[in-house]
Structures are given as structure tokens and as C-alpha cells.
Amino acid sequence: MAVDPLEFAALLDGTSENAVADIDTAGAAGATGGATDADAVIIGAGPAGLFQAFELGLLGIKCHIVDTLKHPGGQCAELYPDKPIYDIPALPVCGAQELVDRLLEQIKPFDPQFHLGEEVVELQVREDGRFDLATAAGTRFVAKAVVIAAGLGSFQPRRLGVEGADAFEDRQIHYRVRSASDFHGQRLVIFGGGDSALDWVIDLTGKATSIVHVHRRPEFRAAPASVARMKELVAEGRMIYVEGIATGIRVADGRLTGVTVKRSDGSMADLEADHVLAFFGLHPKLGPIADWGFELEKKAIKVDTAKFQTSVPGIFAIGDINTYPGKKKLILSGFHEAALAAFAIAEHLNPAKKVHLQYTTTSPIMQKRLGVNA
Numbered sequence: 001m002a003v004d005p006l007e008f009a010a011l012l013d014g015t016s017e018n019a020v021a022d023i024d025t026a027g028a029a030g031a032t033g034g035a036t037d038a039d040a041v042i043i044g045a046g047p048a049g050l051f052q053a054f055e056l057g058l059l060g061i062k063c064h065i066v067d068t069l070k071h072p073g074g075q076c077a078e079l080y081p082d083k084p085i086y087d088i089p090a091l092p093v094c095g096a097q098e099l100v101d102r103l104l105e106q107i108k109p110f111d112p113q114f115h116l117g118e119e120v121v122e123l124q125v126r127e128d129g130r131f132d133l134a135t136a137a138g139t140r141f142v143a144k145a146v147v148i149a150a151g152l153g154s155f156q157p158r159r160l161g162v163e164g165a166d167a168f169e170d171r172q173i174h175y176r177v178r179s180a181s182d183f184h185g186q187r188l189v190i191f192g193g194g195d196s197a198l199d200w201v202i203d204l205t206g207k208a209t210s211i212v213h214v215h216r217r218p219e220f221r222a223a224p225a226s227v228a229r230m231k232e233l234v235a236e237g238r239m240i241y242v243e244g245i246a247t248g249i250r251v252a253d254g255r256l257t258g259v260t261v262k263r264s265d266g267s268m269a270d271l272e273a274d275h276v277l278a279f280f281g282l283h284p285k286l287g288p289i290a291d292w293g294f295e296l297e298k299k300a301i302k303v304d305t306a307k308f309q310t311s312v313p314g315i316f317a318i319g320d321i322n323t324y325p326g327k328k329k330l331i332l333s334g335f336h337e338a339a340l341a342a343f344a345i346a347e348h349l350n351p352a353k354k355v356h357l358q359y360t361t362t363s364p365i366m367q368k369r370l371g372v373n374a
């Protein structure tokens with residue numbers, strides 16, 4: 001399902017009047033057997049995927065962008081949003097989240113359709129040369145071109161990492177909250193020291209039967225106000241806090257009944273639980289891309305350096321996910337690759353039409369697409 005861009009950034013308020021194309025984009029809004037018919041689908045909303053939407057937009061090509069994360073920005077937004085970047089051309093210093101915000105502002109005129117919180121799990125070539133894509137959430141596309149901008153892979157939650165835990169995943173051990181009311185009236189053990197853990201500890205206190213919050217060290221990554229509130233709740237006797245790490249789970253009659261925690265002082269605690277919630281952050285994993293039949297080298301997809309096309313015509317790979325002689329995993333490289341891939345995609349969509357290089361400074365049609373009056 002498409003996410004309303006307003007949900008994640010006021011930047012994207014939907015300006016679609018500029019969709020003037022000099023190539024054939026007919027059918028982009030149609031449907032194919034319940035699947036969305038698209039000219040181009042970009043897998044990954046990191047800096048490379050976002051800039052790909054810009055370069056495609058300049059050439060009059062509309063696109064959909066899919067990302068496992070619930071927000072755009074890839075590594076910049078997920079791993080180092082507050083850190084400065086010093087090697088973006090013409091920006092002597094730029095915060096990583098600021099870069100993402102600027103990219104979102106830049107692509108706003110082209111109104112790309114975002115599908116966030118969805119992992120692309122299937123990519124297949126159709127007999128007609130187009131591509132079938134499907135997300136784990138059930139969204140399907142039929143696309144004329146695909147750009148894989150998947151970085152180091154799809155961001156996945158870090159697991160509890162104790163023996164036997166996998167068997168209870170999504171039943172009694174959870175790495176995300178789908179429906180908070182499922183935990184009302186339940187005994188909970190919540191792990192983690194970041195905002196997600198603290199937010200759920202605070203939210204569920206008073207609604208759950210009992211809450212034990214476990215974190216491995218005295219320092220928290222969460223907002224200081226949330227940590228202060230959690231400590232107040234402990235002082236009021238409304239929940240328990242334990243500093244330690246999980247060492248095992250306890251099971252009876254096929255059901256999880258609790259977790260064993262080793263406290264920082266070395267003592268052990270058996271904590272009763274109906275559900276365990278663990279928020280240890282996310283890390284990238286190549287995931288389904290490894291099974292799509294591309295030639296891989298060190299977990300990266302081989303491409304040519306003229307079009308950044310994979311071994312499958314019509315499927316392109318840009319940014320950290322690709323490899324070629326001399327490849328450097330830099331944001332700058334992804335931007336360059338996106339520009340050349342866009343020209344190749346325009347040719348792929350309409351082989352009969354030559355795509356001429358135009359400057360945004362002087363091209364009336366590009367300026368019309370950008371919605372600027374030079």
C-alpha cells in the first residue's frame with residue numbers, strides 16, 4: 001500500500017502537475033491483475049534510491065520507491081542521522097538526516113510514490129520483458145524497469161540471540177509492535193535502551209499486567225525525558241528495571257513462560273513473561289536479493305559502468321549494492337550511477353527515441369517538470 005508522503009515528511013506534499021513527459025510513460029497509473037503498473041520501481045529509499053527518483057523525474061519518468069524501513073534515508077537515517085557528512089559536493093558539512101531531508105525536498109516535484117515498511121521479496125522477469133515484484137506485505141507491481149538501490153541490504157531487527165528463541169518469534173517474542181492492544185493484560189519483559197524500548201515501556205505500563213524492563217548497561221540511547229519517566233515509574237513501583245542480558249528462555253508445554261537474565265552483578269534472574277519484546281535496533285542483511293539470480297561479488301551485484309545495468313536487461317543496480325572495477329561505496333558514487341542509469345532506463349522504456357542531454361539551467365521542459373520559472 002502506498003504511504004502518504006505527508007506521514008513521514010511535510011516536504012512531500014504531492015505536486016504532480018509537472019509530470020510532462022517527452023517519452024512514453026503511458027499506462028503508469030494502470031493496473032495489471034491487481035498489481036500496480038509502473039514504469040520504474042526503485043528498491044531502496046537510501047540516498048541513491050532517492051536521487052534516482054530525481055534523475056528519472058528530470059527525464060519525465062515516474063517511479064515507485066519501496067523500502068523495508070518505515071522512513072526514507074537508508075543508512076543515513078537509520079545508522080547515523082545526527083552525524084556530519086563532509087564529502088557531498090558543494091555542501092562543506094551536512095548532517096546525514098539533513099541530506100535525506102534535502103533529497104526529499106529535491107524530488108518533491110516528481111511526486112514519487114513511496115511504499116515504506118515493505119520489503120521486496122520477489123523479483124521475476126515476465127515473458128513480455130517486464131518485471132513482477134512483490135513485497136512481503138502483499139503489494140505487487142508490474143514494472144518496465146527496476147532499479148535495485150538496496151545498499152547493504154534490507155534493515156532487519158537484531159534478534160534476542162538465545163537458544164530456542166526463533167521458534168517463538170512473532171508468537172511470544174516480538175521485534176516490532178503490530179498491535180499494542182495484544183499486550184494489554186499480559187506479563188511483559190521488554191529489552192533495549194533506545195527510544196523504541198523506552199516508548200513501549202512507558203506506553204504499556206498500566207495496561208500490561210506486569211512489565212520488567214531489561215537493558216544491558218547504565219547508559220541509554222533513548223531521549224533523557226523517557227529515561228527519567230521510566231525511572232519515575234520504577235520508583236512508583238509500577239514496573240521493574242533490571243540491568244542485564246538475556247541468557248535463555250523458559251518453556252513449558254510448548255509455550256514460552258519466561259526469560260532468564262544475567263544481571264550486571266553476575267547474579268541470575270528468572271523473569272516470568274507471556275510476551276517478550278526486544279528492541280535492539282536494526283542491521284542490514286542482503287536478504288531476498290541473494291536469491292534473485294544476479295552475479296554477486298562480495299554480496300554486491302555486478303553491473304556495467306555505462307548503464308549500471310545488471311546481467312538482466314531492464315534491471316539496474318546503483319549505490320552500495322553494486323560492484324564494478326574501482327567501485328567506492330560512497331554517496332557521491334550512488335548519485336553519479338543514478339544519473340547514468342536514468343538515461344539507460346529512458347532508452348530501455350523507449351528504444352526508438354534518442355535521449356538528448358539537457359541542462360537544468362537552460363532546458364524549458366526540465367524546468368517545467370521541476371516546477372521552476374527560470
Ligand SMILES: Cc1cc2nc3c(=O)[nH]c(=O)nc-3n(C[C@H](O)[C@H](O)[C@H](O)COP(=O)(O)OP(=O)(O)OC[C@H]3O[C@@H](n4cnc5c(N)ncnc54)[C@H](O)[C@@H]3O)c2cc1C
Pocket residue numbers: 043044045046047048049066067068069073074075076079080084085086087118119120121149150151152153154155286287288289318319320321329330331332334
Ligand atoms: C556511520 C557511517 C558513516 C558514513 N559516512 C559517509 C560519508 O561521510 N560519506 C559518504 O559518502 N558515505 C558515508 N557512508 C556510507 C553511505 O551511508 C552509503 O554509501 C550510502 O548510504 C549508500 O546509499 P544507498 O542508497 O546505496 O544504500 P542505503 O543507504 O544502504 O539504503 C538502502 C535501502 O534499501 C533498503 N532495502 C534493501 N533491500 C530491500 C528490499 N529487499 N526491499 C525493500 N527495501 C530494501 C534498505 O532498507 C535501505 O533503506 C557512511 C556509512 C556509515 C554506516
